[in-house]
Amino acid sequence: MNYWLFKSEPYAYSIDDLKNESDGVGRWDGIRNYQARNLLRDDIKIGDQVLFYHSSCKNVGIAGFAEVTSEPYPDPLQFDPESKYFDPKSDLENPRWVCLDIQYKAHVKKFLPLSQIKQNSELEEMVLVKRGRLSVQPVTESEWDAIKKLTMND
DNA sequence: GCCAACGTTGGC
């Protein structure tokens, strides 16, 4: 089992939105970056654990936990001309973009802001800190454990 | 395949 961090802008799709889906299962779609796509397609498996990160908002940081519940499948938005994620260069025979389903697990008890992640010696090597701009990124087991401790204690 | 120009992400 592996660990990942998924970024979302909360006014577009927040941890609350995921929780409010029926059965708490939501489609993680709209990924239009090849590196992130390759992770979704090749590396992320059912049962993998996900940190739900809120980006581009007043309080950026880790807001909750989720679990991968489906294999990757073609992102329907790429075929929808009305969607901002429509991709005219993709075709049904050979879809360019994939998505998958995730299930809500929990909100953090204590929100973990990016500023705090950057200051924490156990977390300063996170892709989130080192690299930043990548909407799907790997998290190590020790990072996962440290984040669990910081967000779920008390 | 190179690379300049342009576009996007995302924290601040």
Added chain:
DNA sequence: GCCAACGTTGGC
């Protein structure tokens, strides 16, 4: 709104 750090596009 700024801007750094990418990523993408397209001419050659």
